[in-house]
Amino acid sequence: MTFDRDFYYNPLRRVEAERLMEAALHERWGAYGLGTRRNEDLPVIGAVHLAAGFMISEMLGCPVSYPEDSSPQVTCANGIDVALDAEQAFRSPVFRRFERLLEALKTSYGYLVGDVNWSGVLNVALDIWGQDILLGFYDDPQQTAARFDTIGQVIAGFTDLIQRETGSTSVSVNRNVQNVCPSLLLHSECALTMLSEDDYKRFLLPFDIAWSKRGLPYGVHYCGTDPHRFAASFSEIPRLDFLDVGWGADISLLRRYLPATFFNLRLSPVEFVGWEPSEIETTVTRLVMQSGDPMLTGVCCINLDDRVRDDQVAALLRTVHRLRRQLTGTANAESEGPYPPKAL
Secondary structure (H helix, E strand, O other), rough: OOOOHHHHHHHHHHHHHHHHHHHHHHHHHHHHHOOOOOOOOEEEOOOOOOOOHHHHHHHHHOOOOOOOOOEEOOOOOOOOOOOOOHHOOOOHHHHHHHHHHHHHHHHHHOOOEEEOOOOHHHHHHHHHHHOHHHHHHHHHHHHHHHHHHHHHHHHHHHHHHHHHHOOOEEEEEEOOOOOOOOOOHHHHOHHHOOOOOOHHHHHHHHHHHHOOOOOOOOOEEEEOOHHHHHHHOOOOOOOOOOEEEOOOOHHHHHHHHOOOOOOEEEEOOOHHOOOOHHHHHHHHHHHHHHHHHHHHHHEEEOOOOOOHHHHHHHHHHHHHHHHHHHHOOOOOOOOOOOOOOOOO
């Protein structure tokens, strides 16, 4: 399988690739509920098995390459030849290509499923302006806020479109969204680790507050090591249903501020490579216990590469299923479930 441009935009490749990936998951870990849709041809509009946010950045003028052996690579535009225009973004070549994909799939199947990773306000801004967007926090805060607002308009329009067509927006941001609530809107804030809490509250918290009121379950993706720095600020979001908790976080502190939020606990893919199955079991058990509420806890490890062994992944899945049985009395191995979330 290759991940060139056709992987994302050719309707036949889209269906074939998702089915092949489901089959591969079932072959290795079907006993744990993975790959349940391996025998279906599904009109999946985006790469829901990959973590890659690129389309919004390309819609707004960033060059994007599509290598065969990795996710799409966004090149920072450094503000060059970027005319930030929300309406123009939906007339961009990449969005027109995406529209043709949707039309072809819907014509063939009558419906659409899946979604496309829409990244996040600060992530996209960094793709467009690089470090200058951070300097703008102090040099020209009014212009920075205006830039964020335009990016937010594009994201809102994009996610509204996908939500209407498929019923989901963020399975492609984190696969565990499908286990918690497929309609959940998950805002990627990967770069938040570079900001102070004051800057977050000034420039980005208003988006999280506003988007949490859109009528959909809402979540924040934070893959950095210090989401606990923002625990008090996150508690100001009216409805924070889901928090993607980066490796290294103070989980107990986060739980004190967010007692009703589902914690998706992220393992480190770098550390995971070197762990033996027994270490994986010990680590996962420790993190789940720190979360404090098994009914509001999930576990994942994103961006594993070919150095990871199948038995290591099996150890992760086996541990989660053991904890589910012990802590909740549930032995269900299904990989997809309704909201409220299933434990672990």
